[in-house]
Amino acid sequence: MLAKLGLYANTIKLMKASQLYYRIRKMMKMNCSVGCDVSSDAGQAEPITTVPELDFDPVFVERFPADEILTDKITILHTSKEFHWNQKWHFDDKSALWNFNLHYFEYLFPLIDAYRKTDDRNYLDKSVEIINCWIDQNPQKSGGEGWSPYTVDLRLTNWLSYYSYVNEDLDTKFREKLLKSIYEQYVFLSCHLEKDIxxxxxxxxxxxxxxxxxxxxxxxxxxxxxxxxxxxxxxxxxxxxxxxxxxxxxxxxxxxxxxxxxxxxxxxxxxxxxxxxxxxxxxxxxxxxxxxxxxxxxxxxxxxxxxxxxxxxxxxxxxxxxxxxxYKAKFENSGFYIFKKDDWKLIVDAGQPGPTYIPGHAHCDAGSFELFKAGKPVIVNCGTYAYQCKERSFFRSTAAHNTVMVNDTEQSQCWGAFRMAKRCKVSVKSATEKSIVIELIDQKKQRVTRNIQMNDSLMITDYSEKNKLTAFIHLAGLIEVDITGDKKNLKGNYAPDYGEMSLIDVVEYSGVGEISAWVNF
Structure with missing residues (x-):
């Protein structure tokens, strides 16, 4: 109980007072508005200019095969589901993130892209069916994922673009229903801003x-x-x-x-x-x-x-x-540094663990790096995979990144899906075109200095006097890593995409005072 209270105390003390105020308001079911009432006249709707380069990005469109959607099957984050749209828009056997994505409506654009290219009305009709079913099955009073403000944000953005592309092809009855729903969601959003987050x-x-x-x-x-x-x-x-x-x-x-x-x-x-x-x-x-x-x-x-x-x-x-x-190689405010040697590219994270008052997407990755050869990942961080899941704690941990820990201590106290209590501090002591020296002070105020050099080889040296050091290197490609200290060859989870996970080789190495690893190019 005391440990839990400590986590809350060390998390809350770094939040803004306004966040706490608006979180209390949310708990009391009170509105958080934009500061004025939305216009009561919803009849002035006019399509806004879209960005087709984004809406029909081929890489994006391929994530949701249009012909698959025609058969009432949807694939989100590598997980497929047969869905007939006129049923409850929530699945207990899917992750929270999957259910949220279902309400985003990003999969409208492959349908519209196919309709624009083929003039096949089936694609347009399917998009109309899906939107109709969402409106019928997700009244505002039902709440749930469909009425989370963030979900409303993404859905409205997508529906506005959708309307701009096809409004002239829609029948009057559906157009009016769609506009009415857009307006209802607009009003809802204006009173439910996420000032607590x-x-x-x-x-x-x-x-x-x-x-x-x-x-x-x-x-x-x-x-x-x-x-x-x-x-x-x-x-x-x-x-x-x-x-x-x-x-x-x-x-x-x-x-x-x-x-x-x-x-x-x-x-x-x-x-x-x-x-x-x-x-x-x-x-x-x-x-x-x-x-x-x-x-x-x-x-x-x-x-x-x-x-x-x-x-x-x-x-x-x-x-x-x-x-x-x-192209730039140095981003001093955010703490990212990029090094190149022939067809090798190294990216180093020497930044703090995110904003002090919102570290929800931060990992224990201070001092970590990723190495690429000819564009392909060779040494990698492990990724994210999902948010509300049992694997979340690992993917945020020090061991999931190519970095170092002192006396088996996590760099920062990550807890819950998006919480961080005590956290590390990072400073760059020096940086040149070929090297960087980083000092990391972890949650227990233990110090370690990391020196990364990229010349004809990649050299990583960690130093912390009289302390036990443990570092990790995750291998996504065929590459030899030499180390000083005790070495363990392990397997670890790797998720370059959300929703998909595989095993890769991991080198864990440790020693007292100083340890090193190097990769010969």
Whole structure:
């Protein structure tokens, strides 16, 4: 009991007072509104400009085969389910994340893509059937995943784009039903902002309110939402362009949201230079991380099958804003450093474990790295797999990353699905084009210095006087690792995608005072 109280105390003390205030309001079933009432006139709906480069990104569309959906089968996060749509939209045998994704409606776009390419009405009719069934089976009073604000955010964004593509092909009765539901969800969202969570959730709330207010010509909500959105962007986008939750995957999701807002505002004759200012540095981050690689790097909560592809983001930036990504090797504000040698690419995480008040997507990955050869992952972090699951604690642990721990102590106290109590502190002592020296102070204030050098070989040396050190290297490719100290060859879980897991080789090595590992190129 005392240990549990300690976890709560060390978690809560780093939260913002406003988070606690709004969490209490939520527990008391009180609203958290945008600050003004949504316009009562829902009849002014006008399609907003879409971003087809994102909506019909081939990598994204392939995740949901349109012909499979025609047969009432849906595949989400590598798990398939026969679903006839006019039944309860929740499955006890599926993960919480799978059930949330079911309500996002990302799978509308493969259907519309197929309809646009073939002119086969069956694809459009199936999309109408699915939306009809959701509206009928998920009344607001039923609550559940379908009425979680974050789910409403993503669904509304997708439905607004869907409407823009096909509204002229819809019959009047369904169009009116769809608009009525969009408006109902818009009103709901305006009273259920996630100010208790903040971070990417609150960003998505504000993004969606902006898009809906443009859709309904609701100027009062637009003005207030834009002001809050600009303020949130200053908070969430670090000076080096990285999203402050320090996940390459979530960074891409936030960049997509920024692009959608900026495009929609331009189309309405309301271009916002402050918002557009973030696009170049954010695109630079995404490009620098993923350029030349076959997947997104796995730092903090990340997976390769959630965000749009790098190419779709790059194409959108060029098409709508005439910007091109610029490669950078150093991101000092977020703590990421990139090193290259011939066709080898090394990415090192020397950052803090996320924002102090919202470390829900943070892992014990300080000082960790991923190594790629010709774009293919060779030494990897283990990924994320899922959120509310028994494997969650492992995937956030120190042992799931290519880093080091002192006296068998986790770097930070991760608990629950999204909690972190005592946490480590990280500082970069020096960084050159070929090396970086990082000091890590773990949750028990134990210090270790990690020196990573990339010349004709990759050399990792950890030092902590008189302390036991244990480090991990996870191998996704055929590569030899030499070490000093005691060595164990193990097997470990690896999840480069959400919902899919496999076993890979793991080298665990330990010693007292100093240990080293190196990879000859």
């Amino acid at each position: 903040l971070g990417n959730h609150y960003f998505e709330d504000l993004k969606t309110l902006i898009l809906c207010s443009l859709f309904f010509h609701d100027d009062s909500v637009l003005e207030i939402s834009l002001k809050a959105f600009r303020k949130e962007c200053k908070e969430e986008i670090l000076p080096d362009g990285m999203h402050f939750e320090l996940s390459p995957m979530y960074h891409k999701l936030i960049l997509e949201g920024m692009i959608r807002v900026a495009v929609a505002l331009r189309e309405r004759g309301k271009p916002d230079t402050e918002i557009e200012h973030y696009l170049q540095p954010m695109l630079d981050v995404a490009w620098s991380f993923e350029e030349g690689l076959e997947r997104v790097p796995l730092f903090n909560d990340s997976g390769n099958n959630v965000a749009k592809s790098l190419q779709a983001l790059v194409t959108s930036g060029k098409e709508h804003f005439e910007i091109q990504p610029v």
